[in-house]
Amino acid sequence: MNMLASRGQLRASFIRWALFAVPLIVLLGFLSGTAAGPDSAWFQALEKPAIYPEPKWFGIVWTTLYIMIGVAVALVASAWGARGRGAALEAFVVHFLLNLAWSPVFFAAQNISAALVVIGMIDITLIVVIAMFWKIRRLAALLLLPYLAWVLFATALNFQFLQLNPDADGGMGDSGAVERVRIGN
Template sequence: MNFLASKAQLRASLLRWSLFLVPLIVLLGFLGGQMGSPQTAWFAGLAKPAIYPPPAAFGIVWSILYVLIGFALALVVSAWGAAGRGVAIVVFAAHFIGNLAWTAVFFGMQDITGALIVLGYTLVTLVAVIAAFWRVRRSAALLLLPYLAWVAFATLLNYQFLALNPDGGGSGSTEAVERVRL
């Protein structure tokens, strides 16, 4: 059976998807953020780049970005029958794994180089997501542009952390080690 949905039905679908996906993306972002913390002796001991913003900025920016990401995804998911919708959703899922992995790699594993690689993956796949979203709903792609700017900034910031801390901030261990020579 082929039929076109009314504008009211399309709005209702977008509303339902938004009410589900926006909180889900915010929750996943929050849970990803729990995989590590800047409140460690390792991070406190790192040399900070001049462009490092105040720590409170990260929570504010990511909260806003996760709402935009969730709404952009809802726009795409609710576009029933749109060409490329399924591909856009799969590309987004592959991308978002990188987004969520960064905190675990940088803060959890204390691996600045690995985190830079994760951000490179996140940046490249985000460009692919924007292109895929553009084919489905241009407004969804446009909502991701602030996110692209922030990921590009985060990549630069991560690179500067690596440049200032080429040894990765030490051994990664915060416990004192006593070496005994026999």
């Protein structure tokens, strides 16, 4: 017999990882979204882009995506002995930390331009993670494709918020500087 683990052992490993990863990712995503969310007066006053969906969809979409992300991570984490597994999981952690940082940067810091930079890094790291997951478990990579589509949509949305609300951007707003005006000679 040349197998390192039986199918049952592999399935049990996946289930253990899924029972850990899915709730953890959903919880962290929920905490990030509620710690700094769209309920502030600042966000309510922003001009919304035409493509901005009804707010109820964000909770539905993100919950579904976080579950899919957790399953994808569990698939890769349970691939014991797969070449690149550790690096793929490390790349995912970096990516997910960026994901969790976006809401505080956009909503709490009210910095639309910095949030655009963060979401650009989210896009790039997600593509890297998908490529790395593909080499380990293709299903894991495929589970991340709807997430990629949503993040790219969110990038366009973030850009449109910046275009429509340049004066509301904390990164470009009032710096406290005084403008001097010379009157006369």
